[in-house]
Amino acid sequence: MELLPTNKGNDSSRRFKRSSSVPLILSRLVRFPQMDFEFALWQMAYLLIAPRRVYRNIYYHKQTKNQWARDDPAFLVLLASLLCLSAVAWGLVIGLGMMGILRAMLFMVIVDFVLVGSIVATFTWFVTNRFLSQSNMMTNDQRVEWAYAFDIHCNSFFPLFLILYVVQFFFLPLLIKSNWVCLIASNLVYLVSMTWYCYGTFLGFNVNNNEAVINYYYLVLPFLVHTELLLYPIISFIIGFIVLTVFGINIGENVIGFYFGWS
Numbered sequence: 001m002e003l004l005p006t007n008k009g010n011d012s013s014r015r016f017k018r019s020s021s022v023p024l025i026l027s028r029l030v031r032f033p034q035m036d037f038e039f040a041l042w043q044m045a046y047l048l049i050a051p052r053r054v055y056r057n058i059y060y061h062k063q064t065k066n067q068w069a070r071d072d073p074a075f076l077v078l079l080a081s082l083l084c085l086s087a088v089a090w091g092l093v094i095g096l097g098m099m100g101i102l103r104a105m106l107f108m109v110i111v112d113f114v115l116v117g118s119i120v121a122t123f124t125w126f127v128t129n130r131f132l133s134q135s136n137m138m139t140n141d142q143r144v145e146w147a148y149a150f151d152i153h154c155n156s157f158f159p160l161f162l163i164l165y166v167v168q169f170f171f172l173p174l175l176i177k178s179n180w181v182c183l184i185a186s187n188l189v190y191l192v193s194m195t196w197y198c199y200g201t202f203l204g205f206n207v208n209n210n211e212a213v214i215n216y217y218y219l220v221l222p223f224l225v226h227t228e229l230l231l232y233p234i235i236s237f238i239i240g241f242i243v244l245t246v247f248g249i250n251i252g253e254n255v256i257g258f259y260f261g262w263s
Helices: 003-027 037-049 051-065 074-094 097-132 146-175 180-205 211-217 227-231 233-246 251-260
Strands: none
Touching: 037 051, 037 074, 037 146, 051 180, 074 097, 074 146, 074 251, 097 146, 097 180, 097 227, 097 251, 146 180, 146 251, 180 227, 180 233, 180 251, 227 233
């Protein structure tokens, strides 16, 4: 009889944590001394060399904080800052001027990162909860959090950022030249970045049913099945790469022209 109030208290506390997870991370956006930038940099490094280790740490976070999503905005702040620096570099090279650089910053952070990321996160959140969750395990603790789906976008976006915003920046004079080698290289940059993004998203939701692997990497979301379906968009990326290359359409040149009105 004494266990009932305790369980109710725990359930209430868990519901409060889940309901307040997004406001909590937003409230910490201006508390820089409380952010763990060292851990955020560690995550960025391992997203490039061993992304599974990043998701292995989510297991510990779930056990201690009772939520899958990160509650420290340091990763988001660093990524947004890198996007702003990238906008400054692009603006200075292309000659956008102060207002043009500010517009580029807002577009990269708000549209590319936040808005597109929110759309992707909402889509993956809906698909995983609606179609990939095991039907006999649909409790509140066994549903994908929207905030975690957005975290996966953030993690997957970082390698894409390095390829499209940094690598492309340094090699742009070569990538926009009018020859087949440069055309293939330019389109390949976008194919690799989108494939990496898709694979990173898959890793965030993936559950490996190999028991030996589970013991090493831990379960990320153990209630999801058939997460390999999240890799299927890669097929459309490859088809698009082939079609656009055959027709001589340089993706990089068109994207830069759309962004900055420059060719």
